[in-house]
Amino acid sequence: MTEYKFETNCIQAGYKAESGEPQVLPIVQNTTYRYYNAPDVAALFDLESSDFMYTRLGSPTVNALEEKMAALEGGTAGIATSSGQAANLITMLNICEAGDHIIACANIYGGTHNLFGVTMKKMGIETTFIDQDISKEEIVALAKPNTKALFGESLGNPALTVLDFDKFSGAAREIGVPLIVDNTLASPALCQPLKHGADIVVHSTTKWSDGHATCVGGMIIEGGTFDWNKYADKYPGMVEPDESYHGIKYVEKFGKQAFCVKLRAQMLRDIGCTMAPMIAFLTFQGLDTLHLRMERHSENAMAVAKFLQQHPMVDWVKYPGLEDDDDHERQLKYMPKGASGVLCFGVKGGRAAGEDFLTHLELASIVVHVGDIRTSVLHPASTTHRQLSEEEQLAGGIRPELIRASIGCENLDDIIADFDQALNKVGK
Ligand code: PLP
Numbered sequence: 551m552t553e554y555k556f557e558t559n560c561i562q563a564g565y566k567a568e569s570g571e572p573q574v575l576p577i578v579q580n581t582t583y584r585y586y587n588a589p590d591v592a593a594l595f596d597l598e599s600s601d602f603m604y605t606r607l608g609s610p611t612v613n614a615l616e617e618k619m620a621a622l623e624g625g626t627a628g629i630a631t632s633s634g635q636a637a638n639l640i641t642m643l644n645i646c647e648a649g650d651h652i653i654a655c656a657n658i659y660g661g662t663h664n665l666f667g668v669t670m671k672k673m674g675i676e677t678t679f680i681d682q683d684i685s686k687e688e689i690v691a692l693a694k695p696n697t698k699a700l701f702g703e704s705l706g707n708p709a710l711t712v713l714d715f716d717k718f719s720g721a722a723r724e725i726g727v728p729l730i731v732d733n734t735l736a737s738p739a740l741c742q743p744l745k746h747g748a749d750i751v752v753h754s755t756t757k758w759s760d761g762h763a764t765c766v767g768g769m770i771i772e773g774g775t776f777d778w779n780k781y782a783d784k785y786p787g788m789v790e791p792d793e794s795y796h797g798i799k800y801v802e803k804f805g806k807q808a809f810c811v812k813l814r815a816q817m818l819r820d821i822g823c824t825m826a827p828m829i830a831f832l833t834f835q836g837l838d839t840l841h842l843r844m845e846r847h848s849e850n851a852m853a854v855a856k857f858l859q860q861h862p863m864v865d866w867v868k869y870p871g872l873e874d875d876d877d878h879e880r881q882l883k884y885m886p887k888g889a890s891g892v893l894c895f896g897v898k899g900g901r902a903a904g905e906d907f908l909t910h911l912e913l914a915s916i917v918v919h920v921g922d923i924r925t926s927v928l929h930p931a932s933t934t935h936r937q938l939s940e941e942e943q944l945a946g947g948i949r950p951e952l953i954r955a956s957i958g959c960e961n962l963d964d965i966i967a968d969f970d971q972a973l974n975k976v977g978k
Contacts, residue, residue, distance in 0.1 A: 925956065
């Protein structure tokens with residue numbers, strides 16, 4: 551089979567029409583699939599056949615999206631989920647159970663922090679949150695015999711820190727656990743974590759993958775790199791017989807796709823957080839233009855960041871594409887094609903000024919979202935984090951004046967003019 555380049559895969563991977571078939575991926579809107587005899591159905595239940603059976607476990611449109619995302623990330627297999635939250639949850643539940651422990655960066659998306667620190671804790675899975683700047687030795691020292699995963703975001707949301715892949719993959723290898731990386735904010739167009747030592751990649755496809763703010767979804771991609779047999783004692787579920795599938799051993803039977811087959815066979819079966827065919831269709835369409843959009847989002851965000859840096863009403867700007875940014879070196883190393891479309895900045899005058907700025911915007915929309923083709927902004931202190939005291943907000947890295955902007959693909963002059971006029975009206 552021809553190996554295509556990334557841009558070609560955005561458009562061509564996952565679905566190819568045969569003669570007389572629809573040119574565009576069809577939406578197969580079915581809950582179930584017909585068979586002529588019982589043994590054929592029995593083969594599905596024994597995982598002897600990968601044909602479709604029931605949409606909770608997989609369906610053709612969703613499968614096409616899984617194949618496309620796996621191709622874009624350079625992985626061996628993918629599993630789509632109903633949301634990014636579900637992707638992170640079942641990734642962990644696939645290898646962790648009550649009594650286990652994971653290590654995760656502290657500066658990750660708040661929803662994931664809550665999932666790990668509160669909900670999974672109630673399930674008996676403990677998380678140690680770390681400052682991502684600690685040394686490899688310090689990370690390794692935090693591992694315990696029950697530690698099952700190391701987790702970080704390639705580009706932190708909203709911290710906009712770039713993960714030090716060399717350090718984290720080195721630590722994961724020393725501990726003997728998979729490195730799991732949420733690649734949502736960077737997208738595979740800018741960063742491919744599997745090439746930098748990650749073993750499993752997760753996504754909220756809700757963001758850049760869809761790219762048009764139309765559907766919530768998630769994805770897990772396996773790299774096929776982690777040696778489950780070497781750590782068989784730690785991951786019995788991967789290597790020992792699964793009695794619910796007549797004693798199948800996932801790694802022995804499915805090799806480099808074992809993690810994803812287990813996710814489908816156990817997690818989609820039992821938790822049911824499946825992506826719907828219509829959502830897969832829309833996300834698949836979104837990915838067709840991912841390479842083009844990410845280039846433009848990054849270019850526009852870079853120009854807006856530079857504009858903001860010299861604006862008298864702006865106190866500070868955080869964008870890893872800026873030469874003087876703390877994460878710039880890592881951005882050049884791990885995502886050299888661009889620093890993505892999200893940036894944060896502080897309006898002079900604190901919380902009131904931040905709130906005031908938003909009210910004057912005309913083009914940019916105030917929405918709880920990033921990754922849309924439309925420029926979107928949020929003032930976390932007065933919205934997503936408003937229930938917290940100022941001290942609590944600061945502890946979470948949310949300064950009172952912080953504005954998070956997801957720069958869209960509109961004309962750059964129009965975006966800058968909108969930010970400029972809104973900044974000039976602050977306090978007036
Ligand atoms: N991971 C990251 C980095 C996110 O930014 C988000 C949502 O903002 C999620 C996961 C959760 O995704 P979803 O909203 O699709 O459940």
